[in-house]
Amino acid sequence: xxxxxSSVPADPSADDARIEKLLREASQHYIEDGGFTHRIxxxxxxxxxxxxxxxRVLLIGAALLGCGQVAVFGGSGVGxxxxxxxxxxxxxxxxxxxxxxxxxxxxxxxxxxxxxxAGGWAWVRSR
Amino acid sequence: MLKSPRVNRRVTELVARVLANDDRHAFGExxxxxxxxLRGFLRRLTGGQQALADDLAQEAFLEAxxxxxxxxxxxxxxxxLHGIAYNRFRSARRRQRETxxxxxxxxxxxxxxxxxxxxxxASATVDLQQDLAGALARLSTDEQAAIHLCYVEGLTxxxxxxxxxxxxxxxxxxxxxxxxxxxxxxxxxxxA
Numbered sequence: 001x002x003x004x005x006s007s008v009p010a011d012p013s014a015d016d017a018r019i020e021k022l023l024r025e026a027s028q029h030y031i032e033d034g035g036f037t038h039r040i041x042x043x044x045x046x047x048x049x050x051x052x053x054x055x056r057v058l059l060i061g062a063a064l065l066g067c068g069q070v071a072v073f074g075g076s077g078v079g080x081x082x083x084x085x086x087x088x089x090x091x092x093x094x095x096x097x098x099x100x101x102x103x104x105x106x107x108x109x110x111x112x113x114x115x116x117x118a119g120g121w122a123w124v125r126s127r
Numbered sequence: 128m129l130k131s132p133r134v135n136r137r138v139t140e141l142v143a144r145v146l147a148n149d150d151r152h153a154f155g156e157x158x159x160x161x162x163x164x165l166r167g168f169l170r171r172l173t174g175g176q177q178a179l180a181d182d183l184a185q186e187a188f189l190e191a192x193x194x195x196x197x198x199x200x201x202x203x204x205x206x207x208l209h210g211i212a213y214n215r216f217r218s219a220r221r222r223q224r225e226t227x228x229x230x231x232x233x234x235x236x237x238x239x240x241x242x243x244x245x246x247x248x249a250s251a252t253v254d255l256q257q258d259l260a261g262a263l264a265r266l267s268t269d270e271q272a273a274i275h276l277c278y279v280e281g282l283t284x285x286x287x288x289x290x291x292x293x294x295x296x297x298x299x300x301x302x303x304x305x306x307x308x309x310x311x312x313x314x315x316x317x318x319a
Contacts (some may be wrong), residue, residue: 019313020278023274023279031167032163040158045193
């Protein structure tokens with residue numbers, strides 16, 4: 001097919017280059033901050049670290065308060081319960097089963113270590 | 128957004144400081160580095176409505192702060208941020224569509240321009256940049272976004288497709304159609 005003599009063949013790549021140049025020139029205008037960053041920082045939610053620290057303090061405080069209340073207001077009933085518990089544990093260890101006492105002691109110690117380790121791990125994870 | 132490895136390392140350090148210590152200064156630095164590009168992108172999408180664009184930009188930065196742990200470094204921080212901003216823009220547009228009935232994208236783009244952009248007149252006296260802005264406003268939103276990301280911000284096609292949440296082929300189609308339309312509209316300004 002012959003192109004008409006009067007027409008100039010289109011050069012899409014040259015047109016594209018000109019349009020791209022126009023677009024890039026349009027982007028030269030830099031938008032000044034004008035307080036935008038400050039508005040963002042003011043609108044941020046409260047600090048996460050502060051919230052976590054506050055939660056830890058509340059948990060420990062509540063636990064201590066609870067223990068204090070039991071100790072102060074539990075009355076003789078608490079002491080009697082603890083005494084019964086100790087006697088029960090002592091009775092277990094006095095049973096004529098070889099090594100039962102030692103096993104109970106090791107078991108209790110292991111539970112204590114696990115509980116401390118779990119608490120420490122949870123604290124480290126929360127940081 | 129073609130950034131040097133040194134700049135990328137700096138951004139990575141800032142992100143790490145925000146995640147580890149909730150470092151507000153580090154987040155402020157991230158905002159300062161990306162606010163111009165993001166606000167320019169949103170101004171393009173909203174047809175020049177600066178207040179709306181800045182509101183959307185603010186929402187995007189706040190969402191970025193809240194979901195910073197989800198930034199996995201697969202793309203640049205700016206690309207990730209642009210993706211959030213584009214989603215914010217689409218949500219705002221959907222909300223606006225629910226209250227007002229639109230017939231097509233072009234009408235929506237012109238309406239969102241709020242009359243700040245006029246259809247370019249075929250006159251040699253019209254300012255070139257105004258004509259360009261007017262021509263861009265006649266593209267669909269996706270085409271405007273694709274052109275802006277690829278040619279104004281310098282993203283690769285893959286990065287731009289990630290921002291817009293569309294397949295690479297779709298992104299290339301948007302770019303192709305946008306350039307076709309711009310070529311036709313701006314034909315009078317292209318020197319022979």
